[in-house]
Amino acid sequence: MEEIVSRSGVTIRDVARVAGVSLSSVSRALNGGKNVSARIARDVAAAASTLGYQPDFMARSLRTRSSGMVGCLVPDVSNPLNATIVRAAEACLRDAGYLLIIANTANDPAREREAAARLRGRRLDGMLVAPAGDGNARIWRDLVAAGTPIVILDRDPLEDEDDIPSPAVLVDHRAGAMAATRYLVALGHRRIALLTADADMRPSRERIAGFRAVFAEAGIDAAGAQLCIQASPMDFPQGGTLALLRGTPRPTAIIALGTRILAGVLRAARDLGLSVPRDLSVLSVGDTDLAAVHTPPITALRWSLEDVGRAAADLLLQRLHGVGGQAQARTLLPVELVLRESCAPPAA
Amino acid sequence: MEEIVSRSGVTIRDVARVAGVSLSSVSRALNGGKNVSARIARDVAAAASTLGYQPDFMARSLRTRSSGMVGCLVPDVSNPLNATIVRAAEACLRDAGYLLIIANTANDPAREREAAARLRGRRLDGMLVAPAGDGNARIWRDLVAAGTPIVILDRDPLEDEDDIPSPAVLVDHRAGAMAATRYLVALGHRRIALLTADADMRPSRERIAGFRAVFAEAGIDAAGAQLCIQASPMDFPQGGTLALLRGTPRPTAIIALGTRILAGVLRAARDLGLSVPRDLSVLSVGDTDLAAVHTPPITALRWSLEDVGRAAADLLLQRLHGVGGQAQARTLLPVELVLRESCAPPAA
DNA sequence: AACGCTTCTGGAAACGTTTTCAGAAACGAT
DNA sequence: ATCGTTTCTGAAAACGTTTCCAGAAGCGTT
Numbered sequence: 001m002e003e004i005v006s007r008s009g010v011t012i013r014d015v016a017r018v019a020g021v022s023l024s025s026v027s028r029a030l031n032g033g034k035n036v037s038a039r040i041a042r043d044v045a046a047a048a049s050t051l052g053y054q055p056d057f058m059a060r061s062l063r064t065r066s067s068g069m070v071g072c073l074v075p076d077v078s079n080p081l082n083a084t085i086v087r088a089a090e091a092c093l094r095d096a097g098y099l100l101i102i103a104n105t106a107n108d109p110a111r112e113r114e115a116a117a118r119l120r121g122r123r124l125d126g127m128l129v130a131p132a133g134d135g136n137a138r139i140w141r142d143l144v145a146a147g148t149p150i151v152i153l154d155r156d157p158l159e160d161e162d163d164i165p166s167p168a169v170l171v172d173h174r175a176g177a178m179a180a181t182r183y184l185v186a187l188g189h190r191r192i193a194l195l196t197a198d199a200d201m202r203p204s205r206e207r208i209a210g211f212r213a214v215f216a217e218a219g220i221d222a223a224g225a226q227l228c229i230q231a232s233p234m235d236f237p238q239g240g241t242l243a244l245l246r247g248t249p250r251p252t253a254i255i256a257l258g259t260r261i262l263a264g265v266l267r268a269a270r271d272l273g274l275s276v277p278r279d280l281s282v283l284s285v286g287d288t289d290l291a292a293v294h295t296p297p298i299t300a301l302r303w304s305l306e307d308v309g310r311a312a313a314d315l316l317l318q319r320l321h322g323v324g325g326q327a328q329a330r331t332l333l334p335v336e337l338v339l340r341e342s343c344a345p346p347a348a
Numbered sequence: 349m350e351e352i353v354s355r356s357g358v359t360i361r362d363v364a365r366v367a368g369v370s371l372s373s374v375s376r377a378l379n380g381g382k383n384v385s386a387r388i389a390r391d392v393a394a395a396a397s398t399l400g401y402q403p404d405f406m407a408r409s410l411r412t413r414s415s416g417m418v419g420c421l422v423p424d425v426s427n428p429l430n431a432t433i434v435r436a437a438e439a440c441l442r443d444a445g446y447l448l449i450i451a452n453t454a455n456d457p458a459r460e461r462e463a464a465a466r467l468r469g470r471r472l473d474g475m476l477v478a479p480a481g482d483g484n485a486r487i488w489r490d491l492v493a494a495g496t497p498i499v500i501l502d503r504d505p506l507e508d509e510d511d512i513p514s515p516a517v518l519v520d521h522r523a524g525a526m527a528a529t530r531y532l533v534a535l536g537h538r539r540i541a542l543l544t545a546d547a548d549m550r551p552s553r554e555r556i557a558g559f560r561a562v563f564a565e566a567g568i569d570a571a572g573a574q575l576c577i578q579a580s581p582m583d584f585p586q587g588g589t590l591a592l593l594r595g596t597p598r599p600t601a602i603i604a605l606g607t608r609i610l611a612g613v614l615r616a617a618r619d620l621g622l623s624v625p626r627d628l629s630v631l632s633v634g635d636t637d638l639a640a641v642h643t644p645p646i647t648a649l650r651w652s653l654e655d656v657g658r659a660a661a662d663l664l665l666q667r668l669h670g671v672g673g674q675a676q677a678r679t680l681l682p683v684e685l686v687l688r689e690s691c692a693p694p695a696a
Numbered sequence: 697a698a699c700g701c702t703t704c705t706g707g708a709a710a711c712g713t714t715t716t717c718a719g720a721a722a723c724g725a726t
Numbered sequence: 727a728t729c730g731t732t733t734c735t736g737a738a739a740a741c742g743t744t745t746c747c748a749g750a751a752g753c754g755t756t
Contacts, residue, residue, distance in 0.1 A: 078431040100450055
């Protein structure tokens with residue numbers, strides 16, 4: 001019960017000596033508990049706690065070929081959206097006894113490659129990854145081929161050599177974007193701008209597709225749909241948005257894809273003296289404090305990031321523990337439109 | 349150069365066989381490169397790349413007793429402040445060849461204990477930790493005593509058995525709070541409320557101390573200083589803040605310690621129809637998009653979270669690589685007052 | 697040619713586990 | 727008492743590295 005010596009360096013060998021049994025018996029007693037007599041179990045437990053024995057995971061991993069760790073490759077943990085996903089995943093995985101290793105890829109394929117290589121030799125039991133573009137598809141295929149379970153986070157699922165898609169947690173961005181666009185169209189908007197960075201990632205692609213689909217189905221002149229794609233979200237306040245809002249005809253509504261872009265849009269609107277929603281309707285894709293607390297509060301698309309993390313962890317654990325045999329390979333999470341006060345009919 | 353077989357399972361033994369040399373030579377050639385002939389170096393390199401050899405870190409760690417991993421214990425990665433710290437630290441550590449393992453503690457000593465125990469057996473090379481309260485001081489002392497370098501993140505530095513304080517990265521919250529409070533006092537405010545969660549953590553404690561010091565030095569009736577401490581930041585909008593703002597006399601200025609609290613305050617002010625800064629001055633401790641983009645933009649205390657993460661990583665690396673011998677044990681980062689438009693003289 | 701020195705090499709012993717295997721002990725059934 | 731099972735045990739072989747050690751090879755000096 002009481003660790004007399006919590007000083008490390010105590011090995012299973014010491015426990016065996018103190019308990020007066022063999023190495024193998026200690027291992028059995030400590031692990032399975034199967035095929036071990038009551039006496040030995042008791043003595044070993046006593047010896048272990050007296051000595052403050054802590055098993056060495058490195059040695060164990062070497063032998064069992066499983067590290068008890070899963071990697072998480074994500075563009076940027078400091079993005080609140082990713083951070084929430086990571087936190088939820090970490091909670092699930094921790095409860096299952098796994099450790100989470102994170103690596104930022106900055107959406108840069110080279111970085112990502114490097115990270116994958118680094119994680120490669122560590123015998124990670126599995127990975128959660130949001131691949132940056134398609135450039136590294138081969139890497140992931142190799143990893144999958146080598147037997148590492150991979151769960152994709154809101155990106156295009158990979159296919160392995162047998163064309164079986166990898167498990168993935170997807171968010172129904174297309175439906176969300178359609179709901180948002182329909183809402184703006186119903187309010188009377190005809191000139192709607194969609195602002196996004198990285199248009200080639202699945203989320204943006206799906207949203208753009210939904211956006212266009214609604215224009216098509218409503219028979220609106222597609223010219224009204226303005227797509228603004230910028231490499232760096234940081235350029236929006238000074239560059240993109242200002243230019244966009246100064247243009248003629250000015251869009252009457254803006255859909256901002258992501259918190260940082262929303263921040264840029266709001267800043268630009270303020271700089272130009274445009275009042276939301278009187279002069280400009282603003283709709284945020286992704287709900288954060290910023291959207292909820294802003295004056296006026298911003299209508300937003302919301303989905304549960306906790307659910308993304310949790311679902312991903314569950315999918316991975318399912319693979320790791322081998323239950324259900326390929327049971328569920330994909331999770332699609334719903335997107336909800338949260339109506340607030342930042343959208344109104346366009347000024348006549 | 350070209351990995352013919354990237355399939356894993358290739359061991360140093362295979363490389364040795366292909367290169368026609370011994371195990372030890374391969375190891376030497378691959379690692380040090382010291383005391384190894386040019387011929388062998390060449391052959392080994394060729395064999396390794398032909399076979400697509402990837403060293404097994406588990407085995408290596410077992411032998412060298414160093415895992416190449418550092419742990420990061422933080423209350424909550426999904427908090428943007430922590431997330432930024434984590435990202436910066438990860439970048440530094442990655443460049444130095446280390447992997448970062450994160451564990452959320454939710455500021456809960458029990459969680460923290462559990463996480464520490466979990467990390468214990470993994471031979472982590474070091475840890476970055478923001479301890480949750482003083483409850484677990486013993487754990488950290490033990491870890492330090494066992495030789496694990498630990499760097500503290502903006503919390504009270506621990507002292508080991510020789511009373512040498514552990515390395516720590518601190519933020520000068522006291523000076524920041526003093527600057528903020530002086531600013532409000534200079535504007536004419538006399539009834540200022542400070543809203544915070546967890547008043548016992550170092551950052552809050554320091555801020556409160558600074559806050560009080562300014563009241564004392566200005567000879568203002570200390571009754572004007574209202575401290576509001578709430579367990580959960582989530583209760584502020586509904587509970588604390590509303591009650592506070594409805595009270596008489598109403599504070600003329602509020603200092604909100606933390607993004608979430610700021611959100612609560614702004615929401616409460618809006619609910620009560622109070623205009624910022626006419627009816628109420630608001631000052632945020634911690635600068636985020638929310639503060640910068642809000643209408644009006646919120647005056648805030650800012651410090652560089654990247655610097656915190658970077659400094660912590662540097663301090664740790666310094667320890668790990670043993671350079672400079674205890675060179676620098678503490679880093680104090682400055683806090684800056686960013687003047688925006690959310691503070692004004694109180695209404696007469 | 698013998699010697700000492702340095703530089704290089706391969707065998708073997710770690711590192712701390714788990715797991716296989718063969719055999720011992722226990723035990724009920726003949 | 728003997729046998730067949732089952733349950734338990736300890737020795738030993740892995741797992742894939744690094745590192746110690748002893749000795750071989752090279753080489754310049756006497």
